[in-house]
Amino acid sequence: MASNWQTVWTERQADQGRRWAAPVTLEKATTWLVLLPVAFFFVYPLWKLLTLSVETETGLGWAHFSEVLADARTWDAVSHTIVAAGASTAIAVLLGVTLAWLCAYTDLRGKGAIHLLALLPLLIPSYVMTLAWTQMAGPQGVWNRAASWLAGTPMEVWNVYGLDGIVVVMGLTHYPLVYMLTLSVLYRVPKELEWAARSSGARAGDVFRKVTLPLALPGIASGGLLAFISGLDNFGIPAFLGIPENISVLSTLIYEQVTGFGPSAFSRAAVLSILLGVIALAGTGLQWLLLRKSRVDQTSAADKSVRVPLGGRRWAVEAAVWLFLVVTSVLPLLSMAQTAFLQAYGLPFVWDNVTGKHFAFVLFDHASTRAAIVNSLMLAGLSGLVCLVAGTWFAQWRLQRPSLAAKAMEGAVSLPYALPGMVLGLAMILTWIQPLPGWQPGLYGTVWLILIAYVVRFFILQVKSSTVSIMQVGREVEEAAKINGARSWTRWRRILLPLYAPGMLTGLFLVFLTAFTELTISSLLWSSGSETIGVVIFSFEQAGSTTLSTALSTLIVAAILSALALGGWLKRYWQRRLEG
Amino acid sequence: MKLSAMRTWTMSLFAAVSVIGLAACGNQPAPAPKAESQTPAQASAAASTTSSAPKVEGTLSFYTSQPDTDAAALIEGFTKKYPDVKVELFRSGTEEVVSRLQAEAKAGQVKADVLLVADAPTFASLKKQDLLLPYSSPEAADIPAEWKDADGAYTGTKVMATVLAVNTSKVKTLPDSWKALTSPEAAGKAIMPSPLYSGAAAYNVGVMTRQADFGWDYIQGLKKNEMTVIKGNGAVLKSVAGGEKDYGMIVDYLVARAKAEGSPVEMVYPGEGVPVITEPIGILKASQHQEAAKAFVDFVLSEDGQKLAASLGYTPIRKGVAAPEGLKSIDQIKVMSADTGELEAAREADKKKFGEMMGGK
Numbered sequence: 001m002a003s004n005w006q007t008v009w010t011e012r013q014a015d016q017g018r019r020w021a022a023p024v025t026l027e028k029a030t031t032w033l034v035l036l037p038v039a040f041f042f043v044y045p046l047w048k049l050l051t052l053s054v055e056t057e058t059g060l061g062w063a064h065f066s067e068v069l070a071d072a073r074t075w076d077a078v079s080h081t082i083v084a085a086g087a088s089t090a091i092a093v094l095l096g097v098t099l100a101w102l103c104a105y106t107d108l109r110g111k112g113a114i115h116l117l118a119l120l121p122l123l124i125p126s127y128v129m130t131l132a133w134t135q136m137a138g139p140q141g142v143w144n145r146a147a148s149w150l151a152g153t154p155m156e157v158w159n160v161y162g163l164d165g166i167v168v169v170m171g172l173t174h175y176p177l178v179y180m181l182t183l184s185v186l187y188r189v190p191k192e193l194e195w196a197a198r199s200s201g202a203r204a205g206d207v208f209r210k211v212t213l214p215l216a217l218p219g220i221a222s223g224g225l226l227a228f229i230s231g232l233d234n235f236g237i238p239a240f241l242g243i244p245e246n247i248s249v250l251s252t253l254i255y256e257q258v259t260g261f262g263p264s265a266f267s268r269a270a271v272l273s274i275l276l277g278v279i280a281l282a283g284t285g286l287q288w289l290l291l292r293k294s295r296v297d298q299t300s301a302a303d304k305s306v307r308v309p310l311g312g313r314r315w316a317v318e319a320a321v322w323l324f325l326v327v328t329s330v331l332p333l334l335s336m337a338q339t340a341f342l343q344a345y346g347l348p349f350v351w352d353n354v355t356g357k358h359f360a361f362v363l364f365d366h367a368s369t370r371a372a373i374v375n376s377l378m379l380a381g382l383s384g385l386v387c388l389v390a391g392t393w394f395a396q397w398r399l400q401r402p403s404l405a406a407k408a409m410e411g412a413v414s415l416p417y418a419l420p421g422m423v424l425g426l427a428m429i430l431t432w433i434q435p436l437p438g439w440q441p442g443l444y445g446t447v448w449l450i451l452i453a454y455v456v457r458f459f460i461l462q463v464k465s466s467t468v469s470i471m472q473v474g475r476e477v478e479e480a481a482k483i484n485g486a487r488s489w490t491r492w493r494r495i496l497l498p499l500y501a502p503g504m505l506t507g508l509f510l511v512f513l514t515a516f517t518e519l520t521i522s523s524l525l526w527s528s529g530s531e532t533i534g535v536v537i538f539s540f541e542q543a544g545s546t547t548l549s550t551a552l553s554t555l556i557v558a559a560i561l562s563a564l565a566l567g568g569w570l571k572r573y574w575q576r577r578l579e580g
Numbered sequence: 581m582k583l584s585a586m587r588t589w590t591m592s593l594f595a596a597v598s599v600i601g602l603a604a605c606g607n608q609p610a611p612a613p614k615a616e617s618q619t620p621a622q623a624s625a626a627a628s629t630t631s632s633a634p635k636v637e638g639t640l641s642f643y644t645s646q647p648d649t650d651a652a653a654l655i656e657g658f659t660k661k662y663p664d665v666k667v668e669l670f671r672s673g674t675e676e677v678v679s680r681l682q683a684e685a686k687a688g689q690v691k692a693d694v695l696l697v698a699d700a701p702t703f704a705s706l707k708k709q710d711l712l713l714p715y716s717s718p719e720a721a722d723i724p725a726e727w728k729d730a731d732g733a734y735t736g737t738k739v740m741a742t743v744l745a746v747n748t749s750k751v752k753t754l755p756d757s758w759k760a761l762t763s764p765e766a767a768g769k770a771i772m773p774s775p776l777y778s779g780a781a782a783y784n785v786g787v788m789t790r791q792a793d794f795g796w797d798y799i800q801g802l803k804k805n806e807m808t809v810i811k812g813n814g815a816v817l818k819s820v821a822g823g824e825k826d827y828g829m830i831v832d833y834l835v836a837r838a839k840a841e842g843s844p845v846e847m848v849y850p851g852e853g854v855p856v857i858t859e860p861i862g863i864l865k866a867s868q869h870q871e872a873a874k875a876f877v878d879f880v881l882s883e884d885g886q887k888l889a890a891s892l893g894y895t896p897i898r899k900g901v902a903a904p905e906g907l908k909s910i911d912q913i914k915v916m917s918a919d920t921g922e923l924e925a926a927r928e929a930d931k932k933k934f935g936e937m938m939g940g941k
Contacts (some may be wrong), residue, residue: 052686073935131818139768140824240815243774244808246938256776259675260928266682344842346747346821353842368648422679429683433691445668445691524676528668535672542673543647544814544834547841 034397034409037390041456042412044435045427046277046419053270064267073248078275081249084166084238085231085279091171092227096178097220099321101212104186107306108318116564119180120329121173122513123557124336125537126236128550132332133160133169134240162245169237172328174230178223180510181468184502185219186212187302188472194307204308218291218471222464225287229280229418229460235520250276251420258422266426273423280418284411302502333557340551358551368531369552375447376533380515383454387511390455391462392470392504398463399470414460421457421520428453428525447530450522454515461514462507469503517556637664640872643681644696645674646859650892657888658879665872673812674698674779678706681864685711690866693873696737696880699783699857703734704924706862713863715874719881722898724910726917727858736858737880739895739910742784744848745820745828745835758794758850761827762801771808771819772829775934778812780831780857783923786930787855790918794852796937803938821845831857833893836906849908853916858897 056063068074099118103111121129137143137160147157160169189212197207213220238249248256250272257269310317338349340358347353362369394413398406416424432452433444443449477499481491519534526535533556540549644651648671655667670677674697684690690711697703706712707729716732727736744761746754755763761770775782788794810816813831820828821843835847861880863873879885886896895903895910903909923930 134824138824239777239811243777243811246809246935252777255675258679259777259779260931266686344821345818345838346823346843346845422676426679426683429680430687433684433687433689440689444689523672524680527670538673539648539671541814542645542812543649544817544837545647546814546818 030397031401031405034394035405038409038412041452042416042459045424045431045456046273046415048430049266049270049423049427050274052266053274055267056264064264064271068268068271073253074272074275077248077250077253077272078279080163080238080242080247081232081251081276082279083163084170084249085228085283087167088170088174088231089224089228091167092175092178093220093224095171095175095324096223096227097182097216099175100179100182100186101208102317102321104183104304105307106317107309107314108321109314110318112568114321114325116561117325117329118176119513119564120176120333120557120561122176122510123517123560124329124332125517125519125553126173126234127240127541128336128553129173129332130169130237130240132335133165135335136160136331137165161241163242163247165241166238166247166249169241170231170234171227173234173237174227177226177230177510178220180506181223181226181465181503182216182219184302184506185216185468185472187304187502189215191303191305191307219468221287221290222468225283225414226417226461226464228283229414232276232280232283232418233420235420235422250279254420255422258426269423273419276419277415280415281411283418284414288407333554336550336557337554340547340554342547345546358547359555362536362548362552362555366536366548369536371529372531372533372536375530376516379447379451379454379532380512382451383458383515384508384512386451386455387459387462388504388508391459391507392466392500394459395463395466395470399467410463413463416456417458417460421518422524424453424457425521425524428456428521445527447526450525450530450532453521453525454518457518457521458511458514461510462504465503465507465510466500467503468506469500473499513560516560635664636662636872636875638869638872639666639668640869640876641668641670641691641693642696642876643670643677643692643694645677645698646671646696653888653892654880654885657885658876661879661884662872662875665875667876674702675777678702678779681706681711685709690864692864693867693869694861694863694876696859696861698780698859700729700734700736700860700920701783701786701924701927702779703729703860703862704920705927707731707733708924711865713865713867713870713873715863715877717874717878717881719878722900723881724897724899727897729860734860734862735877735881736860736897738859738886738889739856739897739913740780740859741832741849741854741856741895741908741913741915742780742829743832743835743854744850745817745830746846746848747820747823747826747844748846749844750823750826754846754848755827756848756851758788758798758852760850761807761829762798762805766805766827768806769826770802770805770828771810771816771825772802773813773816774809774811775931780813782927782931783857784829784855785934786923786927787916787918789930790922791852791916796933799934799937807938809938817845832895832907836904837893840906849913851914853914855916856913 053064054060054062099114102108103114108114135141137158139156139159139161141160143158144156148154159165193211193215194207197211202210233251235251235255238247238252239255242249242252254269254272254276257265257272259265260268339345341354341356342349343353343355343357398410419427428449429444432441432449434440443452473496477495478491481495486494517534518532519538522532522534523538526532533552537549537552540546540552642651642655646654648669651669651671655669659665659667670680670692672680677695677697681690681692681695684692695703695706703712712733714732717735720728720732720735723735727739729735744755744758750769760766773781775785785799788798789796808819808825810819813834816828816830817834817838819825820830821838823844832847835845839845839847861877863870863877867873880889881898883898883901886898886901890896890901890904893904893907895907895913897910899910903912
């Protein structure tokens, strides 16, 4: 049955075959311009680390491989890792796409607030998130106590410790990535296509499955990939929920190996990192397969009108969305804030025990907090800027060349995000003390090495976000501009940049936020004068001052949220002034 | 707030941030202020400790796992005495600090001059890798032989016992033995740090399993009693202070501090004795500033340095310096110990055995 809308669709699909004609020499030059930095900044540090995996006391050899691969714990960890990252991605995609669809298509109220709350899980440190969950769903948590009380006998409905808990908490932590990347794509799915499908007799479900979903796939698949590789690297959640049940994933096993300190500790960690890298690349490959079949160029402008009125179901849907957000975003934040206001950790939360002294201490008495805030703002801002420019350029370059080398390079830039922060930090030390024999750039021990590490680690966030936008803008646009004589800079400024902007800014936003609260890498690379917020929080935690670490985290989250809300308000005010 | 609004905002936030950031770059943190003029008393104090040695100056790179306020106080105390030495600090968890050091060693450029982290076996392993400089500090004379390396590669700086922490709102009668953890009252209600992730916890397991009346049977008993194992000491404190668990195996000063702040916790030094870690200090062989490094080690072990440690809430290791309130002093503590060399050699095997034993529900 070849109905109208399907014809339109196939025609658009055919467009993708068109290649961009460019002078060969220029193309070769740009390939090298991309290849060399990728090789130097992304591949070389990993290679440095990996050479350790074949270094034995007697020379080169596979001894570490055979040792690690023969250990049953390794394979347990591999299977736990695949299950945890895979299943949590499924949850993240389901939640992220549903929420994005509701926000983009329906007449749900309070979208601004929903959007803010949906971002919270990215801002709340994962140990806080996990702690809140253990209080809610631990063996002695609220749920199980309530259930026991109802049943009249001790019973356990669900216990958050264990692999299932890791999957759930990880999924809830990573769904904002899918949500962010899907939202802007959905706004740009052309209404006409959906209408065409509807008038040809497709039901709502079919329209979503056959039109909306394939067109939104670049966003969904990119977000899903980010959720997947974030799941591979995550250490906090499996460390908290897995260790008590003796469940290791690769990231915790690597940490355990690295801190085993023996001479072969790094080598075994390097072997495990290779395993992790293989899983990450398999994820990237899977995403590529998905996108290959469904890549559709679209040039629709963002359309934020209501497409699906919820009608009588609006109340029920709103209630469900808010319940979800309260449980996943508000409660963890409240539990964090509650701890911060307590006189001492463990006291009951009653008026006599409430104090603001921890906030005052971190803000006014603790010397390094202010320095850390300035450093983190600077690092997050600069990483965002570098990633914005370089990442968008990389995404554009990559999409124009479906060659194997380009695909490999995309895999290479995603690896640093999948590896545990500890491993990447160590690779940075190994590389940058002396990048080339005899050359010591003196970056080690300075804030600039942290900047390089951040850019290398978070680059993929920008690449994926920019890719989503670029894939949605048809080549026709650029070609039309070219035919009309627009020079390349004009093409960019007047036509492409405005169209790419939503995805580029999503990427900037993600890089900025994650870098701002980053913990592991900076705790390994900082030195006097270059402390970051993560370093300060980590120090408080390690000194057992949970009240102080939660106070600082609460302040950071509150500051970001109020900055975002204020920005939204200013923008609205400005628009009203312009219109009025 | 609409999404587009948020993006525009992000853009302006970003612009603002870059400006702040760039301003900050131009404003590199100034080096630690040098004392403008020495008072005669300070000058003579410095002269007396350095005796005939040349004036100590230069930059010292200090890697430690002490909490940052403690490290800062230590550096302040030291630079008061040696105003011409600038101390650069790197602090993180013992695991991160040692990993960074190992990475530097792999890259062939050890940047650290002085190292101060959790326990002796960690130092024994570094000594084995030939990374440490033998140095017998004159100040170490008053430190018991069992707390320092015979070749002077490292020396203990304080005494940190692992004790039994109890949540006082849940448990009314305080136990007096480690065996409380294997008793029916503690079934499912006890927690300890994992030796797989924490060096100090690995030390404790190593020591306990080498005691005649504990051994691996004790660990088996803990397993049977549903002992929960979690990543670190901080998490144990949270769990016990927060009331999720009733009993915890944990390093003493964390409990003393939490108790002083008002958390419902109490600590018990069990009658069988307690495993003790000593946060040793050592100088790296690759150090370019050995004079300053030696002066630093001397200061930490000196009476002043030990009093400083006590004032920060730790039990001093030097004889004759009083312990802070709430903690026992070194001659009051019954110590449970084992041979450092043996612990170092067996650490990996111990960890593996522990993992296998506690695993498999």
